[in-house]
Amino acid sequence: MDYLIHILILIGIYVMLSSSLNLVAGYTGMLSIAHAAFYGVGAYTVALMSLNLHTPFLVNLVCAIIICGIFGAVVGIPSLRIKDDYFIIAAFAFQIIAFSVMNNWVSFTKGPMGLPGIPQPNLFGWKISSYPDFLLLTVIMCVVCLLICWRITHSPYGRVLQAIREDETFALSLGKNVAGYKISVFVLGAMLTALPGALYTTYISYIDPSSFTVDESIFIISIMIIGGAGRLWGPVLGAVVLVMLPELLRFVGMPNSIAANMRQIFYGGALVVCMLWRPQGLVGKADVLRK
Amino acid sequence: MNKWLTVEKLSKNFGGVKALDEFSCHFEQGEVVGLIGPNGAGKTTFFNVLGGMLEADSGSAQLNKKKLTSIPAHRIANMGIARTFQKLRLIRQVSVLENVMLSFRNQSGENLVSLVIRWSKVRTQESENYDKALTILKRVGLQEKAGDLADTLSYGQQKLLTLACCIASDADLLLLDEPLAGVSPSMIEIVLEKLRELKNEGKTIVVIEHNLEAIMDDFDRVIFMDSGRKICEGKPDEIRNDPRVIEAYLK
Incomplete structure (x- = not known):
């Protein structure tokens, strides 16, 4: 039972990560490869604050959201001057830098040793410690995250985002401040990663930089693309499929050492199959990779 | 008549090519002006510069005494300028x-x-x-x-x-880039009818068009340009019989 709940919590974390990426990449067309870096910034903020300052969970979460937003602006504003492939490279650079800092600034982040013993969250007297408690917290966060995404995409603001993805020049000619939209949605996407960051940190109670690598960014992108970019439910479906299917490999009696490699092969294979037969993803509409 | 939109000595070079060469003109509110000329005359470049999609090398444009040049494209659009594109954008x-x-x-x-x-x-x-x-x-x-x-x-x-x-x-000013190109004859009539309606509502319309037979009589005034310069302007009938226009289209 606990195992099943654990899988559901993981799915929830990836739903939030890929949904927030979906705003930036699926709707606006800025394929950011730095999403795991923002996720890491959020996770480390919560971990360091609760370990060093002993501040309550909600305060840590709010600070993580703000700090992720600041980092989003710092990366987003200079990256706006460049487009498409160059934007991908700029975001990639931030991903690499963020990982290096987490890995090498030993006095602050403990580097590759990671941060153990992160306290479990306490929300208004509700001490979250058991698996079902965490599942409930996950569900609440997911609902909040998806509601925000829904509100944004089903609004005039979201309509402009799609227009920017399809044709920036046209959006400009309609009087839309394209640069402003790109910045704001990028910052917003970064802020949303603080939710899964905070959840992951307190749930696992231990973090190290290996959770926030380029591989993780690519995994988040894969979820969004396979599920369906530019659709609200795409990332949800993608997260369910991509988190669950590899787990099934355990049940066919595959030893752990092979299963780990099979996972990588599976993700790669799924991405190739998806690009060949359903470039728009399982339920998707936008074709973010083929611009 | 007040000059609502004035363009003064607008220049734009692409490398060695002078797409706009000290191009000057003016538009009054509520008129329909045809902008004609051979391919590469700089008509679309003029729209792009006016709309802020391209930055002018020199010269200026003013709408209602407000400067248009060197303002971001989206702000120009919000000042009341709408445009269509030759290669349809939707x-x-x-x-x-x-x-x-x-x-x-x-x-x-x-x-x-x-x-x-x-x-x-x-x-x-x-x-x-x-x-x-x-x-x-x-x-x-x-x-x-x-x-x-x-x-x-x-x-x-x-x-x-x-x-x-x-x-x-x-928008008060519409910049239409070839609204009739590639459109069936029956559809041409519909488009023209809509243009006349918009004119009656007091919109100022600048039209780039090659299908002159269909649209010429709807123009209040025609500006003929070539190699980034204004060659001549006048009533449709004057332009039709102007030897410089005839020569440019025949050469």
């Missing part, structure tokens, strides 16, 4: 109706902050815009296509949709 993966709704200027729901704090205002405006968009689509005869993807429209219908977007923008 948001193809969303519905016809949404293309029109996208074209309304100054929507409060397009601002993240007001999306959160002025939730009910956003909703009211959105439903008003929905009705307005349907009315506009009815006006150009696309109401039955409202829910279809813009991509599924025929070429002529797409041109009508770009016109609908211009109407939705409520």
Whole structure:
């Protein structure tokens, strides 16, 4: 039972990560490869604050959201001057830098040793410690995250985002401040990663930089693309499929050492199959990779 | 007559090519002006510079005594200028109706902050815009296509949709780049009829067009340009018989 709940919590974390990426990449067309870096910034903020300052969970979460937003602006504003492939490279650079800092600034982040013993969250007297408690917290966060995404995409603001993805020049000619939209949605996407960051940190109670690598960014992108970019439910479906299917490999009696490699092969294979037969993803509409 | 839109000595070079060479002209409110000339004369470049898509090398343009040059494109569009593109630009993966709704200027729901704090205002405006968009689509005869993807429209219908977007923008100045090119004869009549309606509403319309037979009589004034310069301007009949125009089209 606990195992099943654990899988559901993981799915929830990836739903939030890929949904927030979906705003930036699926709707606006800025394929950011730095999403795991923002996720890491959020996770480390919560971990360091609760370990060093002993501040309550909600305060840590709010600070993580703000700090992720600041980092989003710092990366987003200079990256706006460049487009498409160059934007991908700029975001990639931030991903690499963020990982290096987490890995090498030993006095602050403990580097590759990671941060153990992160306290479990306490929300208004509700001490979250058991698996079902965490599942409930996950569900609440997911609902909040998806509601925000829904509100944004089903609004005039979201309509402009799609227009920017399809044709920036046209959006400009309609009087839309394209640069402003790109910045704001990028910052917003970064802020949303603080939710899964905070959840992951307190749930696992231990973090190290290996959770926030380029591989993780690519995994988040894969979820969004396979599920369906530019659709609200795409990332949800993608997260369910991509988190669950590899787990099934355990049940066919595959030893752990092979299963780990099979996972990588599976993700790669799924991405190739998806690009060949359903470039728009399982339920998707936008074709973010083929611009 | 007051000169509503004045353009003075606008120049734009692409490498060694002078796309606009000290191009000057002026437009008065409510007139329909044809901008004609051979391919490469700089007509579309003029639109791009005026709309802020390209930056002028020198010269200036003023709308209602407000400077247009060196202002970001989206702000120019919000000053009341709408345009269509020669290579049709539409948001193809969303519905016809949404293309029109996208074209309304100054929507409060397009601002993240007001999306959160002025939730009910956003909703009211959105439903008003929905009705307005349907009315506009009815006006150009696309109401039955409202829910279809813009991509599924025929070429002529797409041109009508770009016109609908211009109407939705409520701009005073419309810059239309070849509204008749590639459109069937029956559709040409519809487009022209819409242009006349817009003129009657007091819009100023500048049209780039090669199909002169169809549209020439609808122009109040025609500007003929070649190699980035204004060669001559005048009433349609004068332009038609001007030896310089005839020569340029025959050479």
